[in-house]
Amino acid sequence: xxxxxxxxxxxxxxxxxxxxxxxxxxxxxxxxxxxxxxxxxxxxxxxxxxxxxxxxxxxxxxxxxxxxxxxxxxxxxxxxxxxxxxxxxxxxxxxxxxxxxxxxxxxxxxxxxxxxxxxxxxxxxxxxxxxxxxxxxxxxxxxxxxxxxxxxxxxxxxxxxxxxxxxxxxxxxxxxxxxxxxxxxxxxxxxxxxxxxxxxxxxxxxxxxxxxxxxxxxxxxxxxxxxxxxxxxxxxxxxxxxxxxxxxxxxxxxxxxxxxxxxxxxxxxxxxxxxxxxxxxxxxxxxxxxxxxxxxxxxx
Amino acid sequence: xxxxxxxxxxxxxxxxxxxxxxxxxxxxxxxxxxxxxxxxxxxxxxxxxxxxxxxxxxxxxxxxxxxxxxxxxxxxxxxxxxxxxxxxxxxxxxxxxxxxxxxxxxxxxxxxxxxxxxxxxxxxxxxxxxxxxx
Numbered sequence: 001x002x003x004x005x006x007x008x009x010x011x012x013x014x015x016x017x018x019x020x021x022x023x024x025x026x027x028x029x030x031x032x033x034x035x036x037x038x039x040x041x042x043x044x045x046x047x048x049x050x051x052x053x054x055x056x057x058x059x060x061x062x063x064x065x066x067x068x069x070x071x072x073x074x075x076x077x078x079x080x081x082x083x084x085x086x087x088x089x090x091x092x093x094x095x096x097x098x099x100x101x102x103x104x105x106x107x108x109x110x111x112x113x114x115x116x117x118x119x120x121x122x123x124x125x126x127x128x129x130x131x132x133x134x135x136x137x138x139x140x141x142x143x144x145x146x147x148x149x150x151x152x153x154x155x156x157x158x159x160x161x162x163x164x165x166x167x168x169x170x171x172x173x174x175x176x177x178x179x180x181x182x183x184x185x186x187x188x189x190x191x192x193x194x195x196x197x198x199x200x201x202x203x204x205x206x207x208x209x210x211x212x213x214x215x216x217x218x219x220x221x222x223x224x225x226x227x228x229x230x231x232x233x234x235x236x237x238x239x240x241x242x243x244x245x246x247x248x249x250x251x252x253x254x255x256x257x258x259x260x261x262x263x264x265x266x267x268x269x270x271x272x273x274x275x276x277x278x279x280x281x282x283x284x285x286x287x288x289x290x291x292x293x294x295x296x297x298x299x300x
Numbered sequence: 301x302x303x304x305x306x307x308x309x310x311x312x313x314x315x316x317x318x319x320x321x322x323x324x325x326x327x328x329x330x331x332x333x334x335x336x337x338x339x340x341x342x343x344x345x346x347x348x349x350x351x352x353x354x355x356x357x358x359x360x361x362x363x364x365x366x367x368x369x370x371x372x373x374x375x376x377x378x379x380x381x382x383x384x385x386x387x388x389x390x391x392x393x394x395x396x397x398x399x400x401x402x403x404x405x406x407x408x409x410x411x412x413x414x415x416x417x418x419x420x421x422x423x424x425x426x427x428x429x430x431x432x433x434x
Contacts, residue, residue: 214339216343216350221402
């Protein structure tokens with residue numbers, strides 16, 4: 001019987017397209033689809049028309065069974081639509097409204113149709129409700145999936161971005177840590193640091209924790225493991241950027257960092273230079289070294 | 301002790317530990333704790349939340365802003381239905397751990413707060429309450 005309902009609705013759609021389409025677009029506009037200005041009315045018109053046609057074709061060929069092959073084009077369009085809306089920042093309900101708001105125009109068209117009996121209308125309404133609910137949920141699922149893809153991508157970007165190892169001088173590396181040191185990111189940090197130590201034959205690595213808001217025992221443990229691994233590879237570690245509140249907290253916690261630590265990265269860099277037999281001095285103190293002459297522009 | 305604000309959070313995955321820290325920081329700021337005290341209570345919350353997750357098998361935290369005698373403070377209650385702690389004295393000792401941690405979390409949390417109480421029944425679960433006053 002599903003086939004019968006399918007072709008009934010399909011011919012209903014064909015006969016009443018002139019009424020259904022404007023009514024549906026109007027409902028979507030009332031629901032605020034255009035308010036944000038993320039899609040134009042023309043786009044909404046053509047999206048609605050395309051979907052209505054795809055739905056009609058699918059109904060003709062396979063009734064209301066959304067798992068059947070003829071529904072693929074309609075689903076592909078919904079996938080495309082909810083993916084793009086997820087990226088454009090639509091809310092889930094704004095996205096699902098696209099499908100759900102089609103109910104009313106279709107039911108209105110059914111009621112206006114004088115050729116159908118009350119019983120036929122009731123059963124068609126039910127089949128259509130089930131069909132549109134399925135498609136609406138499908139839209140939401142795709143929407144959710146697209147949002148999750150965005151989140152996973154951003155997580156990866158953050159994990160990569162926030163663990164750069166920078167070379168301060170010949171043999172001296174710095175690792176500025178930012179944010180939470182959960183175990184997955186710590187793994188990336190450790191690998192990055194150890195690999196860069198090998199690549200650049202570094203003697204000293206400075207781990208700067210100015211950007212780490214909370215240092216608890218797990219964070220401290222991760223830090224100590226990183227330091228121990230670096231030592232095994234022949235590099236000394238310094239820890240810098242320990243702010244006063246962090247220092248007090250660590251003392252209360254009872255955590256001892258068995259490494260040289262400094263309040264600022266500059267202090268740690270000075271220590272590193274000293275340990276590698278270098279020093280930073282003011283240029284004019286060196287005999288025979290001439291300062292470059294100031295040009296007029298630099299003076300300003 | 302009148303409570304002026306309460307919020308409850310589940311601790312199920314490691315991301316929840318971050319959320320507990322953020323919630324604690326928000327409450328500490330609202331109470332007007334200084335930067336050092338904020339950091340202390342946030343760190344203690346981080347330790348206890350991780351204990352709840354790793355050793356208690358997950359649980360809940362209730363954060364409250366409490367008032368007593370004109371003083372305001374943050375109170376946090378961590379509850380789990382895990383295996384419980386048989387010997388609390390031993391668990392509080394620095395360097396003792398039944399897992400892979402440093403063994404400083406529980407004792408450290410106690411030192412970082414003004415009030416600390418722990419109730420545990422082997423097989424039934426553990427409840428740790430801490431408070432930090434302004």
